Amino acid sequence: MELAPNLRRIGSDVVSAYLVETPEGITVIDAALPGHWRDLVAELASMGRSLDDVRGVVLTHGDSDHVGFAERLRREHGVPVYVHAADAERAKGGPKPKGGKQRMRIGALLGFVAYSLRKGGARPVWLQEVVEVHDGDVLDLPGAPQVIAMPGHSPGSIAVWVPAVDAVFVGDGLTTRHVLTGAVGPAPAPFTDEPAQAIASLGALLPTGATWVLPGHGAPFHGGVAAAVAAVEAAAR
Template sequence: MELAPSLRRIGSDIVSAYLVDSPDGVTVIDAGLPGHWRDLVAELRAMGRSLDDVRGVVLTHGDSDHVGFAERLRREHGVPVYVHAADAERAKGGKKPSGAKQRMRLGALLGFVTYSLRKGGARPVWLREVVEVHDGDVLDLPGEPHVIGMPGHSPGSIAVWVPAVDAVFVGDGLTTRHVLTGDVGPAPAPFTDEPAQAITSLRALLPTGATWVLPGHGAPYRDGVAAAVAAVEAAAR
């Protein structure tokens, strides 16, 4: 789905990933679930592109519903996969904290589980190799993605700011559709390791001034990063 010139989304409001298109190729931000592979191929075709045009995958963190097809791209097409050093082992299938008890509604939970199963979520494909990145890095990829450290959801959670498309990709730094309750609008994401730290980390997004705030779960938000951060902070209170 085209959001704006050079900016695309694949997946749905339940789980999504993004593509940045530029003259020198395509950067993929997050990789959803394994079954999003077909969505990726179809979207690239609609853009007049192919898998050979993908120059890199940048993961906002290492959870299973974000690593998706990344290893397949790496293994079959030689595409490097970038992840923060603190989440490198997580992206390779390392253990994560069990976390606090989550608030949920049965209908939303069933919808999330059903969608995840349909897209291969029961059998995650973990990374075998990654390129480690750090807060402040600017990657040599189409769109020149900027890495913004966002610890909290996981130790190595990042946001990816791409000035060329006026967008910041936040992974699970926040959500606009809570996968366990179905609530919509900017809010803290579930399954967060350190909820208070995750809220504090949101302030690192403000200097971008980005119009688009693009989460891994929920509808794209286009009222600006300041409004998104304020809404999440209010919801957390």
């Protein structure tokens, strides 16, 4: 789905990933679930592109519903996969803390589980190799994505700022559709390791001034990063 020139989303409001296009090729931000592979191939074809045009995958963190098809791209097409050093082991299937008690509504939960199962979520494909990144890195990929450390959801959670498309990709730094309750609008994401730290990290997004705020779960937010952060902070209170 085209959001703006050179900016696309695959997946749905339940789980999504993003594509940034430049003449040099494609940067993929997050890799959703393994079954989104077909969505990726179809979206590239609609752009007149192919898997050979993908230059890199940048993961906002190492959870299974963001790792998705990344290892397949790496193994079959030689595409490097970038993840923050603090989440490198998580992206390889390493341990993660058990989440605290979560608010949920049974209908929303069942919808999330059913969608995940249809897209291969029951059998995650973990990374075998990653390229580690750090706060402030500017990656040599289409769109020159910039790494913003956003610890909280996980130790190595990041946002990815791409000035070329006026968008900041936030992973689970915030959500606009709570996968366990179905509530819509900017809010803290569930399954967060350190909720207070995640809220504090939101301030790092503000200097981007981005118009698009693009989460891994929920509708794209086009109202500007300041409004999104303020809404999440209000919801957290």
